[in-house]
Amino acid sequence: MWIDLDYKEPVDEPSFEGCKELEDHALECYYQEGDKWIHVRRPPLSEVLNQVRDKLGLEPWFVVDSGAGYHLHFKLSYEVDSNTLKKLETWIVDKLEGDPQAKDLARILRLPGSVNPRVGRLVQVVYWGSQEVDPEALIQRVESERLEAPRVKPKPIEKLRKLSDSEILRIVDLLKDAYKPGYRQFLVLYLSGWLAKARFHQYLQ
Numbered sequence: 001m002w003i004d005l006d007y008k009e010p011v012d013e014p015s016f017e018g019c020k021e022l023e024d025h026a027l028e029c030y031y032q033e034g035d036k037w038i039h040v041r042r043p044p045l046s047e048v049l050n051q052v053r054d055k056l057g058l059e060p061w062f063v064v065d066s067g068a069g070y071h072l073h074f075k076l077s078y079e080v081d082s083n084t085l086k087k088l089e090t091w092i093v094d095k096l097e098g099d100p101q102a103k104d105l106a107r108i109l110r111l112p113g114s115v116n117p118r119v120g121r122l123v124q125v126v127y128w129g130s131q132e133v134d135p136e137a138l139i140q141r142v143e144s145e146r147l148e149a150p151r152v153k154p155k156p157i158e159k160l161r162k163l164s165d166s167e168i169l170r171i172v173d174l175l176k177d178a179y180k181p182g183y184r185q186f187l188v189l190y191l192s193g194w195l196a197k198a199r200f201h202q203y204l205q
Helices: 045-056 082-096 135-148 165-175 184-197
Strands: 002-005 008-011 018-021 027-033 036-042 062-065 070-073 124-128
Touching (some): 045 062, 045 082, 045 124, 082 135, 165 184
Antiparallel strands (some): 002 070, 008 036, 018 027, 062 070, 062 124
């Protein structure tokens, strides 16, 4: 099993450019992604390991410094089918609030020895453990937690609004001068989207 923990958020402008290496693999970086600035504030590795032990009761087999975040890998004591692995992946990602895209079974994480081009840092193993995970015991725990979880009441269905005939005619009158070749499609798409977002009945059937 694996999980990708990243600690990034968009910011208006950087306090500095590049990365600052801190104690116990903690890290602070600013890098540009398109026209946005991204801020990375990665906690010390010991803090992350304690969080994993508290929330999962597990120990990673090894941890990779992905250049900006941490990749945690857990060794199963025997092979499981893809459905079981998917269930376990979803569980650890949800528990640790990891990158939800990384629980895809086809996901390929950065390899140690490569370089993360966003921050120009080497990807490397920073921790080795020794615990193997018993899949059957873990699945039983996941199922038990699922059954014990409180049920969330569904939100009440929002009442849809309706346009009257007079309102429709008013809209047509307002837009008739702009409804011309070359603009009609954009106008209709924009208006339909706006009315659907405003929860009008005619556009949500």
